[in-house]
Amino acid sequence: MIDKRYLLDSSQMAEFVARGFLRFDDLVPDDINQAVMREIDRGAINGAPAGTPLSLCYQGTAIRRMLDLPQIQGLIHSLVGEDPLFDHDAIHVREPKQGKAQGLHADSIIDCRTHFDIQIMYFPHDVPLEMGGTLLLPGSHFRRVNEADVAAYQNMRGQIAMVCKAGAVLVLHHGIWHCGRQNQTDRRRYMFKLRLNPAVRQLRLWNTDDLDEGYGAPKEIHAGLDRDGSVQDILSRREPWFEEASGRLEIVNRIKLWRFLTGDDSFDVHYWLSRLENMPA
Numbered sequence: 686m687i688d689k690r691y692l693l694d695s696s697q698m699a700e701f702v703a704r705g706f707l708r709f710d711d712l713v714p715d716d717i718n719q720a721v722m723r724e725i726d727r728g729a730i731n732g733a734p735a736g737t738p739l740s741l742c743y744q745g746t747a748i749r750r751m752l753d754l755p756q757i758q759g760l761i762h763s764l765v766g767e768d769p770l771f772d773h774d775a776i777h778v779r780e781p782k783q784g785k786a787q788g789l790h791a792d793s794i795i796d797c798r799t800h801f802d803i804q805i806m807y808f809p810h811d812v813p814l815e816m817g818g819t820l821l822l823p824g825s826h827f828r829r830v831n832e833a834d835v836a837a838y839q840n841m842r843g844q845i846a847m848v849c850k851a852g853a854v855l856v857l858h859h860g861i862w863h864c865g866r867q868n869q870t871d872r873r874r875y876m877f878k879l880r881l882n883p884a885v886r887q888l889r890l891w892n893t894d895d896l897d898e899g900y901g902a903p904k905e906i907h908a909g910l911d912r913d914g915s916v917q918d919i920l921s922r923r924e925p926w927f928e929e930a931s932g933r934l935e936i937v938n939r940i941k942l943w944r945f946l947t948g949d950d951s952f953d954v955h956y957w958l959s960r961l962e963n964m965p966a
């Protein structure tokens with residue numbers, strides 16, 4: 686049984702719903718980072734057949750020690766349940782002085798569920814700007830595009846380049862637009878990616894203590910709960926690439942996902958979804 690304090694809280698979950706990712710810097714300790722780098726060099730990181738419970742994967746390795754960190758267990762539990770299924774993994778490599786970057790893409794056009802997989806990206810060594818870390822576009826996860834159809838887009842407003850110290854972890858919704866940036870150094874860059882499928886219904890799996898304190902209040906009282914940091918506030922925030930008017934498509938999709946995760950079908954943000962549901966007979 687996981688200690689509640691390692692689970693995500695409702696603000697973090699709302700952030701994930703709104704932006705499609707969470708970032709954790711300095712999460713994995715250096716002894717594990719270095720052990721993982723040695724495992725990469727030895728080719729010793731081996732996943733499992735797709736559909737294997739994650740608890741059975743990577744036994745006796747530094748990757749297992751990384752996954753067993755209570756913070757990692759907490760974020761996995763909060764998003765896809767206590768023992769999700771291994772889907773696939775990869776050691777992504779960017780060679781030194783590489784001539785070009787990977788094109789912007791989403792990994793899963795075939796997957797239009799409200800249920801979602803997560804991708805954990807773990808950076809076991811420092812990634813300075815010139816090494817070209819993973820680039821992602823916050824809030825793009827609801828725009829289901831066909832893999833590299835968006836590769837022609839360069840420098841989207843609001844994009845984030847992952848520049849980090851060793852031990853940083855990103856956790857992504859499977860729909861987010863991302864790519865590997867060009868490595869301009871003379872060293873190889875590595876990133877460990879792990880995709881996980883939920884094995885339980887994704888319903889209130891995080892620490893929901895704060896949810897009932899008003900952060901996820903039903904619409905009849907939400908007007909007074911737009912304070913900074915509330916779910917209402919987080920789900921209303923615009924990304925720089927949103928259209929001028931409001932980003933209303935993104936906000937409606939965020940509401941739908943929040944309702945799915947909380948089981949609260951009356952939840953709304955400023956009447957956006959209730960308006961669409963008004964169909965008098």
Ligand SMILES: [Fe+2]
Pocket residue numbers: 790791792863
């Ligand atoms: Fe990808």
